[in-house]
Amino acid sequence: MITSYNVKGVGDTLIIILSNSEGKEVEAIRKGDVACVTLKETGDIVGWNIFSASHKITNLVGDGQVQLSPSQITELNLAVKEAGFDAEFTADNSPKFVVGFVKECEKHQDSDHLNITKIIVDNEEELQIVCGAPNIAQGMKVVVAKVGAMMPDGMLIWPGELRGVKSDGMVCSARELGLENAPAKKGILELPETAKVGKAFNFNITINE
Template identity: 55%
Template sequence: MVIVENDHQLEQKVERKANVAEISTIDGTIVGYNFFDVSSYLTIEGHGQVAISDDQLAVLNEQLKQAGFTNQLQADHTPKFMVGFVKSCEAHPDSDHLSITEIDFADAHEPLQIVCGAPNIRKNLKVVVALPGAMMPDGLMIWPGELRGVKSYGMICSARELHLPNAPMKRGILELAADAVVGSSFTPGK
């Protein structure tokens, strides 16, 4: 399955041609493609969200073309998990436990507003951020959203959500060491 967009509507339509199914919302937004029997023409290693090479992408685009679809997949080699710096942290005006943060990524990504419910979130922390399009280790996809009327463009992660070994069971985001490099990529589960 190749996910290309947020499935923002519950109703979907599926068009299958040969061994490819195009999944779209009722308004026509293509949200993904399912490639059936993909292992017969492509070797993909890993599980969960897997980054594919440009050569593998070309093979998938050829499969789309052969099936009769006109759209082509575009490469996205940007990291989906990054080290961010909490530039600001303010109480949410409509919640007693949510905070509105501004996360900085140095020159690697534009700053993002993220609503966070962790009790230990505060200004000047280095944290792990799941950016829009990220797949969490449990399969949850991260997309822009809104929490109690405030837009949020990602998720600040806990060690448990990242499936890190020996992750504490207590609530709270992962606080990174002072030497963590803001704007660098982060690999969940490592």
Template identity: 55%
Template sequence: MIFAYNKAHVGDVLMILVKNDNGADVTSTRCGNVTKIALKETNEVVAWNIFQASEMLGEISGVGQVVLSDEQIALLNEELAKEGFREVITQEKNSKFVIGFVKELTPHPDSDHLNIAQVEVDNGEMLQIVAGAPNIEQGQLVVVAKVGAMMPNGLVIWDGELRGVKSSGMMCSPRELQLENAPDVRGILVLEEGSATIGEAFSPEKHWHG
């Protein structure tokens, strides 16, 4: 789940993104300060809107994608139950921005500029990511936005396809991460060998020296 909050521009509304609706028809059900957004065909939840969020949860730290405390998650679930919803909201605490290792790289069969990368992100977990960065090479340490990550510009990373090839996640450039002094050129952020561990959370303070 992705938790997003921007009181100055959106109002006191906590937005919770559960999954990609892929453009399907959705319905909304509001009870009190809770709105459930679900697929019309299956009633599967794709998002929640929590109104008057700071009154319910107290101060919410951050702007954009935010992390809630265990106490705030418990309060959310109490509110859902009070309003008659049976679903339970959970929060994954592991970072969605991690260090990955480009283990294999092959040309895309239907493109002259895309590559298909097999990227290790932690304990042997492999992600297939289709990328068009001109500087990508096998053997690189890179920054990966996993499925469920929200980029600084608000873009959410979902599973997808590029020219018929499945892609799960994205290898990030300094500009996409909105890092200070990011170069105005195309290309993913490549870390020096030995400067990071595969699977660790990306930290601008530790990993970026722009």
């Protein structure tokens, strides 16, 4: 579940995205200030819009992806129920941008620039991520956008495939992370050896030009 709130860009609307509907026709059923978004072909629920969200959920702030606290989830569930929908949400406060350790890095057999990596993230989870950055290498510590992350430019991270190989996440560059003083040249952000694997990434770090 991806939750996004951006008053300046969207208005006082909490956007909840449950699955990837890109390229598919959707429709919305609205009751009061709550809209349920479904796939037109199957009726599967892919998202929700909660309008006038700050009047229903206390301390709701953000300029992109947000993580709702348990008390905010309770308020969200109440708003949806009062609108007449039968749905219930649960809190997911696991970090979506984490420090990862590149355990393995091998050339993609069907590409001259892609690599297949195995990266250790939080809770000792191992992710397979296909990466095209020229500087990716075994032994590096990097920033991983996990499935369910929203990039600063609004791009959503879903499970996928690149050239027939499963890829669950994205290894990020400083520019993709929207960091100040991000270098123009291509390449992922290499973190110092002191970075702790599995920790949430700190977006306030300073990049030396």
